Amino acid sequence: MRLADTHPTSYYAATRTETPAFPTLQGEVRSDVCVVGAGFTGLSTALTLAERGYSVTVLEQHRVGWGASGRNGGQMLGGLPGEANLQRHWGTAHADALFELGYRGHAIIAQRVQQYAIDCDLKYGAIDVALRPRHLAHQQQTHAALCARGMEDQVRLVKADELQHLLGTDKYLGGLVNTRNGHLHPLNLCLGEARAAAALGVSLFEGSGVTAIEHGTQAVVKTAQGSVRADFVVLAGNAYQQLEPAVLSGLIFPAGSYIVATEPLSAAEAAQINPLDLAVCDMNEVLDYFRLSADRRLLFGGRCNYSGREPRDIGGTMVPRLRRIYPQLAHKRVEYAWGGKIAIVLNRVPLLGRIGPNVFYALGYSGHGVSLSHAVGEVLADAVAGTCERMDVFARVPHRKIPFGQTFGSQMVALGMLYFRLRDLL
Numbered sequence: 001m002r003l004a005d006t007h008p009t010s011y012y013a014a015t016r017t018e019t020p021a022f023p024t025l026q027g028e029v030r031s032d033v034c035v036v037g038a039g040f041t042g043l044s045t046a047l048t049l050a051e052r053g054y055s056v057t058v059l060e061q062h063r064v065g066w067g068a069s070g071r072n073g074g075q076m077l078g079g080l081p082g083e084a085n086l087q088r089h090w091g092t093a094h095a096d097a098l099f100e101l102g103y104r105g106h107a108i109i110a111q112r113v114q115q116y117a118i119d120c121d122l123k124y125g126a127i128d129v130a131l132r133p134r135h136l137a138h139q140q141q142t143h144a145a146l147c148a149r150g151m152e153d154q155v156r157l158v159k160a161d162e163l164q165h166l167l168g169t170d171k172y173l174g175g176l177v178n179t180r181n182g183h184l185h186p187l188n189l190c191l192g193e194a195r196a197a198a199a200l201g202v203s204l205f206e207g208s209g210v211t212a213i214e215h216g217t218q219a220v221v222k223t224a225q226g227s228v229r230a231d232f233v234v235l236a237g238n239a240y241q242q243l244e245p246a247v248l249s250g251l252i253f254p255a256g257s258y259i260v261a262t263e264p265l266s267a268a269e270a271a272q273i274n275p276l277d278l279a280v281c282d283m284n285e286v287l288d289y290f291r292l293s294a295d296r297r298l299l300f301g302g303r304c305n306y307s308g309r310e311p312r313d314i315g316g317t318m319v320p321r322l323r324r325i326y327p328q329l330a331h332k333r334v335e336y337a338w339g340g341k342i343a344i345v346l347n348r349v350p351l352l353g354r355i356g357p358n359v360f361y362a363l364g365y366s367g368h369g370v371s372l373s374h375a376v377g378e379v380l381a382d383a384v385a386g387t388c389e390r391m392d393v394f395a396r397v398p399h400r401k402i403p404f405g406q407t408f409g410s411q412m413v414a415l416g417m418l419y420f421r422l423r424d425l426l
C-alpha cells in the first residue's frame, strides 16, 4: 500500500529526472543493517554497505529525498563544520584525516554520479564572498591553509573589482574561488542513489516512519505496520530525527532555511551575473547562498525570519534580499519557493556516535551536509564493520544540550537564530 505522500513543491520536485517509488513496510523483515531515513546520510550509508556485501533495509517516513537532501541549495562544499572546535579538542592529532574527510564526500559523489549514471547537473566551481573586513582576513587564512594542503591550483582570492565581473554585483568586498567545490541538483542525486541502492539489493520502504526501536543483540525497528530485525541500526533522520530522545534530544536546533527560484534567465542575464556558473555563499553565520540551475534560474536561499516558525510568505522575505544584490533582475518572476530544516549543533561539530553496541547515529551538519553526509555514510559503514576510528574522532568531542530545547521548540530556534545573527552583526 502506498501513502498519498509526495515531495514538497519545489524547483527540484518539478524537475525530477527519476521517480522511483517504494512500498510501505508490512510484516517482519530481517537484514544485517536497518537504516532510518532516506536522505543523503541514510542512502549513502546503505549504498556503501550494499557495495560491501551487507543486506540493508532503509525505512523512510515520507519519500526518498523528502527531507533536507531533496530541498537544499545544492552546494557541494568542502571542509568540516566545527573544524576549529575539533582542532581545539584534538590538537594536531587527526588533522590530516579531518582535512581528507572534509573533501571525501566530493569524491564519493563524483564516483557515484559516474558509476551509476546519475543525472544531477553536477558542476564544479564555487565562491565564498565577504561582507565585512573580518571575512576578508578569514578568506586569506583559508586560502593559505588550502594552498598548504596542495590545493593552490584550485583556490584563488578575488578582489572586489573582479567580483563585479564574476558575480555582476558590487555588494561584496572580496571572494575565495574554489574549483574543487561545486553544485548539483540534490533531489536527482538522492533519487539516483536510491535507484542504485535498490539495484544492489537494498530494500527501501517509503511511508514507513519508525516509531520505536527495541534494543538487543538484534534490534527490532518498528513501524506502524511492520518491523525490521537487524544486527545494526543507523539513525539518519537529521533535523527530522525524533527517536532515542534520552540521548539525542536537545543536541541540535532545527533552523529553517528557505529558497526561491526565479523564472529562467536569458543567456545574456546569466552571463552578466555568473559567467563561470559558480555556487555562491556569503560568509555570515546566518548566510545567504545562491547559484544558477541547469536551466538558468537563480536559486536564492537563506534564512527567512528569526521567529523559528514556518514563514507564511517565503517569497515576500527572500525576494527583497535577492533584489538588493541583483536589482537588474527585479523584473524576474519567482516561480518556486520552499524551505526545509537544517540541524544546527551549538559547537558545529557533527554528531556521530552510538547508542549501545549496535545503534549508530549521524546528524547535525549545520547546513553543510551535501558533501559531508556522503563522507559520513562511509564512516558509518566502517563503524558497522567494526572500524570506529573516524567515528570516534567526532564521538569523543563533548556536546552541550540546548536547555529545554524539546519543550520550547520554536522559541529556542528563534533565540538560536538571533544569537548567530548578532554574531554576524557585531
Ligand SMILES: Cc1cc2nc3c(=O)[nH]c(=O)nc-3n(C[C@H](O)[C@H](O)[C@H](O)COP(=O)(O)OP(=O)(O)OC[C@H]3O[C@@H](n4cnc5c(N)ncnc54)[C@H](O)[C@@H]3O)c2cc1C
Residues within 6 Å of the ligand: 036, 037, 038, 039, 040, 041, 042, 059, 060, 061, 062, 063, 064, 065, 066, 067, 068, 069, 070, 071, 072, 073, 074, 075, 076, 077, 208, 209, 210, 211, 236, 237, 238, 239, 240, 241, 242, 243, 257, 258, 259, 289, 301, 339, 340, 341, 342, 362, 363, 365, 366, 367, 368, 369, 370, 371, 372, 373
Ligand atoms: C533549505 C536548505 C538548504 C541547504 N543548502 C545546503 C547546501 O547548499 N549545501 C550543503 O552542503 N548543505 C545544505 N543544506 C543541508 C543539507 O541539505 C543537509 O545537511 C543534508 O541534506 C542532511 O542529509 P540527511 O540525510 O542527514 O538528512 P535529511 O535529508 O533531512 O533526511 C532525513 C530523512 O529521515 C527521515 N526520517 C526522520 N525520522 C524518521 C523516522 N522516525 N522514520 C523514518 N524516516 C525518518 C526524514 O523524513 C528525512 O527524509 C541545506 C538544508 C536546507 C534545509
